[in-house]
Amino acid sequence: MDLWIIRASLFVAVLLSGYIVRPFDLEPPYALAVSAALALLIILAEIRVRTLSIKTLIGAAIGSVLGIIGASLISLIIGRMALQPANENFAQVMVLLLMAYVGLVSGASKGEYLDLSALGGIFSDRSAKLSFKVLDTSVIIDGRVADICKTGFMEGTLVVPHFVLRELQQIADSADSIKRNRGRRGLDILEKMKTVPGLTIQVMEKDYPEVREVDLKLIELAKDLGAKIVTNDFNLNKVSQLRGVDVLNINELANSLKPVVLPGETMKVFVLKEGKEYNQGVAYLDDGTMVVVDNARRMIGKTIETQVTSVLQTTAGKMIFGRFSDDGVEMATPPRSERRGGDRANDDPRDRSSRG
Secondary structure, rough: OHHHHHHHHHHHHHHHHHHHHOOOOHHHHHHHHHHHHHHHHHHHHEEEEHHHOOHHHHHHHHHHHHHHHHHHHHHHHOOOOOOOOOHHHHHHHHHHHHHHHHHHHHHOOOOHHHOOOOOOOOHHHHHHHEEEEEOOOHHHOOOHHHHHHHHOOOOOOOEHHHHHHHHHHHHHHHHHHHHHHHHHHHHHHHHHHHHHOOOOOEEEOOOOOOOOOOOHHHHHHHHHHHOOOOOOOOOHHHHHHHHOOEEEEEHHHHOOOOOOOOOOEEEEEEEEEEEOOOOOOEEOOOOOOOOEEEEOOHHHHOOOEEEEEEEEEEEEEEEEEEEEEEEEEOOOOOOOOHHHHHHHHHOHHHHHHHHO
16 A cells, blocks of 8 residues: 555656656646656556566666667767768667667566576575575465474475465355365464464565466466475476476475384284275274285274285375284274274275275
């Protein structure tokens, strides 16, 4: 709102200047029209410049300066030609506009190749101090990022783009009750993260109107900020890597924290149900990892001790295979926590595709 007040003040100032000065001896109505057009042009240029990165702006400035220097040298050559004064002035102005425009466009397009840290001063200091991480809509709704932030493993500034907030609001206002609850959960997670000590949440207004998909907007924003994207979306992860943007995937982090077991080790599990193959039992660890135990079908509903025979890493997660011997019975009634974990894991889709 304050920015629009400043723009309105500029517009009025340019109108008054045009009315008082009256350039080219224009009548008052024409002077006001020219002044209004000039003010609108300045405001539109300012709005466009605000969306550009600092690298693009520096590249455009350097290109413009080089273009003006080149135009000055060419103007010296034009001045030595036998031209009419009017033609000479016109040629010099056109060369100046042409060279400045070409330098501006070329510098802006190549600005991303600049290494600002090599310039020293404020550029290197800011790049060393600021560490941005852009949050995706899916990871906010997921909620595990809030627990990670509480542990202190997530440092720097977490950026929540305005278009992500808008998407969360649309989900929260959905007619579908499931989507509505997911959207409200995401907004609650953001409020929860704001209360984490030492954590900075920054809502960024920057948008990319020419880009329609939210995922592509996230990638463009991350490139402009030199930031990493925090997500659990598999497709966004792959596209970001192809576009040269680093990604922090919550699912990959969760998989890396699962317990490591080696063939030959023994472990206690609660056999929840029978497996797909003959005489197999299926158990689940606390983190949802499925354990397929041979010779354990008759031990359903009991906690047993099994020996690990192999570990398989699949696209859905990790699977553990083991074998039960008759002397491995531990108890007939599982602890309450194991029963709850087993019930939650009972509907795990990995069971249908990879059991046995």
